[in-house]
Amino acid sequence: MQTSEKMNVPVGTKALIMSKRYYGVLSKRLENLDVERYFSILYFLADNDGCTQQHICNNLAIDKTAMVKVIDYLIKAGYIDRNVNPDDRREHFIVLTRKGLKHTEEIVDAFKSLDDKIFSEVTKTEKEIFIKVLCRLTSSLELLPANDLFFNYKKTEKKKKKKTNVAKL
Amino acid sequence: MQTSEKMNVPVGTKALIMSKRYYGVLSKRLENLDVERYFSILYFLADNDGCTQQHICNNLAIDKTAMVKVIDYLIKAGYIDRNVNPDDRREHFIVLTRKGLKHTEEIVDAFKSLDDKIFSEVTKTEKEIFIKVLCRLTSSLELLPANDLFFNYKKTEKKKKKKTNVAKL
DNA sequence: TAAATTAGTTATATTTGCCAACTATTTTAA
DNA sequence: TTAAAATAGTTGGCAAATATAACTAATTTA
Numbered sequence: 001m002q003t004s005e006k007m008n009v010p011v012g013t014k015a016l017i018m019s020k021r022y023y024g025v026l027s028k029r030l031e032n033l034d035v036e037r038y039f040s041i042l043y044f045l046a047d048n049d050g051c052t053q054q055h056i057c058n059n060l061a062i063d064k065t066a067m068v069k070v071i072d073y074l075i076k077a078g079y080i081d082r083n084v085n086p087d088d089r090r091e092h093f094i095v096l097t098r099k100g101l102k103h104t105e106e107i108v109d110a111f112k113s114l115d116d117k118i119f120s121e122v123t124k125t126e127k128e129i130f131i132k133v134l135c136r137l138t139s140s141l142e143l144l145p146a147n148d149l150f151f152n153y154k155k156t157e158k159k160k161k162k163k164t165n166v167a168k169l
Numbered sequence: 170m171q172t173s174e175k176m177n178v179p180v181g182t183k184a185l186i187m188s189k190r191y192y193g194v195l196s197k198r199l200e201n202l203d204v205e206r207y208f209s210i211l212y213f214l215a216d217n218d219g220c221t222q223q224h225i226c227n228n229l230a231i232d233k234t235a236m237v238k239v240i241d242y243l244i245k246a247g248y249i250d251r252n253v254n255p256d257d258r259r260e261h262f263i264v265l266t267r268k269g270l271k272h273t274e275e276i277v278d279a280f281k282s283l284d285d286k287i288f289s290e291v292t293k294t295e296k297e298i299f300i301k302v303l304c305r306l307t308s309s310l311e312l313l314p315a316n317d318l319f320f321n322y323k324k325t326e327k328k329k330k331k332k333t334n335v336a337k338l
Numbered sequence: 339t340a341a342a343t344t345a346g347t348t349a350t351a352t353t354t355g356c357c358a359a360c361t362a363t364t365t366t367a368a
Numbered sequence: 369t370t371a372a373a374a375t376a377g378t379t380g381g382c383a384a385a386t387a388t389a390a391c392t393a394a395t396t397t398a
Contacts, residue, residue: 017307019185137288259377
């Protein structure tokens with residue numbers, strides 16, 4: 001098996017390949033948990049406990065209709081609760097349960113230790129540049145027209161159906 | 170919508186988010202084509218015309234059973250052919266057709282111009298470091314135990330079914 | 339206060355991802 | 369030199385992910 005080391009591959013493709021392998025390793029390390037998916041959402045909740053579903057969608061680039069099932073799954077697993085915001089009853093706050101808090105800690109550790117591991121051969125400066133550039137690429141991309149996924153397609157008017165192509169590898 | 174700029178997010182997650190947006194933008198730019206998927210495979214073929222299916226799988230981290238359908242799709246679209254290697258009849262060479270060559274050129278240009286665009290605010294040195302680190306992270310990950318996807322699970326012996334968890338976000 | 343917007347849900351269809359089991363072929367090791 | 373193992377690719381099936389339209393309910397706006 002060759003690493004894509006030397007290969008001429010676009011940066012988005014390279015990033016996708018890296019993230020696939022990353023989640024492959026991570027899920028191996030978290031095999032003992034009774035959830036086997038959505039680790040990144042639990043990681044996010046560790047920092048954003050009590051945020052809304054939409055907030056998770058915005059930050060992790062996940063479609064809101066998919067998010068409903070994610071939340072259902074994590075509720076069934078007993079990791080989170082979904083509470084209506086009394087001040088804006090459209091919004092649902094997602095909060096970690098006692099069980100969720102406990103396991104989320106392990107998940108956060110697994111992510112952090114994996115990051116440490118793979119960055120261990122990289123200098124501190126290079127790591128900082130890497131992260132900075134990764135963030136900058138992401139924000140540049142957000143300014144460009146895209147086949148959107150995840151943002152509030154709304155109808156109301158009949159717009160010509162134009163068969164939107166959607167992002168695929 | 171917030172960019173994940175300042176956010177505490179693991180590097181694999183950041184990379185995944187970036188690549189999602191990247192493909193969203195790319196597919197918008199290639200809407201005019203009569204294929205609406207698998208641009209990265211065609212990009213890869215531009216450099217590796219005549220390689221085997223397995224070679225694509227190895228380099229783009231795609232499962233070989235999924236690859237079968239990808240190849241079928243691209244054959245039906247008239248972009249590629251699948252030819253048995255006479256020297257090792259297990260292998261199938263994937264070659265671009267005349268039509269495939271023509272459109273692949275446009276696809277390669279779209280990838281390259283997108284890369285140029287998003288790197289335009291980044292110095293040459295930073296870009297080089299970014300690419301280098303991205304490759305290094307990927308190879309580090311390849312050394313770690315993973316829930317593998319894409320590599321030749323073979324049976325032959327009855328191994329305990331152990332319900333493998335597989336990489337998910 | 340009517341219209342528009344927002345958060346979230348439901349339903350449905352398509353596509354993808356993963357795996358077991360399979361064929362055909364080639365490599366290896368006894 | 370041949371039986372066993374490995375490799376490349378295929379098939380079928382199921383679970384999960386993705387896409388999109390249409391919906392409710394609540395809130396904001398004009």
